[in-house]
Amino acid sequence: MKLALAQLRIESGDVDGNVERARAAVAEAAADGADLVALPEIFNVGYFAFEGYARRAESVAGPTVSALAESAREHGVGVLAGSIVEDLEASRADGVDTPAAEGLANASVFLDRSGERRAVYRKHHLFGYGSAEQDLLTPGEAVPTVEFGDHTVGVTTCYDLRFPSLYRELVDAGATMVLVPSAWPYPRVEHWRLFPQTRAVENLLYVGAVNGVGTFEDAELLGRSAIYDPWGTTLSSAGDEAALVTADVDADRVAEVRSEFPALQDRRR
Structure with a gap:
């Protein structure tokens, strides 16, 4: 299976432009033979555009995800619709299974080749450290996985990378690859x-870490999206400009590495 990470240039608050750039990247990746395309964290609004979160929030069945679902159908590829600012009440009104909480969430949506919504992952660990995320968003609880091609795919988001127990939970659910939309x-x-790279090594799986590029009032995204194999080897990476990062990701390789180096079997719970 060929994975593509769409390292997008994200313009603060330019939802229409950001979504069009995302759709163009999906089309380009599909033309290059990608089976699955992943987008960055809050790629439509821009992670650091906090003042626009409430105004720009939408359902996971709303216009942004619907546009990406159309791209998935048109090009016959899976799409991880990076993440968006989700209005939980709007999602419920659209018949989406959501947590009981109200307010906003940082939600990534996995779409299959027909554009069907297969899973929604809501970011668990909300960033503090001077960020407004903890004040504006509600953390997620569910840890879904999706069967896609020969992989069991999990999703985490940006700051989640600092909490390894979440990745162990995905391993226990059978994950062979984890996609990590980010705004680093x-x-x-x-x-x-x-x-x-560490999450790939310690869990013996593929990690696709997709970041954006772009400058906000008080932050600049550093890009450097990368795909790591189950040994932690970098298969493909980018600099700090908009780019597609692609690599073949073979689930059999995960099984081989876990057989050759069965560290997961030595876990003490």
Whole structure:
């Protein structure tokens, strides 16, 4: 299976433009033979455009995800609709299974090749450290996986990378690949390199960490999206410009590595 990470240039508050750039990236990746395309965190509004969250929030059945579902159908590819600011009440009104909480969530939506919504992952660990995320959003609870091609795919989001127990939960659910939509800014370049690679090594699975690029009032996204194999080897990566990052990700390779180096069997619970 060929995975593509769409490292998009994200313009603060330019929802229409950001969505069109996302759709163009899906089309380009599909033309290049991708089976699955992943987008960055809050790619439509822009992660650091906090003042626009409430105004721009929408259902996971709303216009942004619907546009990406159309792209998935048109090109016959799976799409991880990075994440959006979800209005939980609007999602419920659209018949989407949502947590009982009200307010807003940071939601990633997995769409299959026919554009059907297969899973919604709502970010568990909300960033503090001067960010408004903890004040504006409600954390998720569910940890879904999706069968796609020969992989069992899990999703986490950005700051989740710092909490390894979440990835163990995905391993226990059978995950062979984890996609990580992110909005990782300068100056924490070394952290961005370290955490996705470490999660791949310690869980013996593929990790696709997809970041955006672009400048906001007080932050700049650092790009450097990358795909790591179950040994932690970098299969493909980008710099700090808009790019597609692609690699073949073979689920049989996960089984081989876990057989050759069965560290997961030595876990003490």
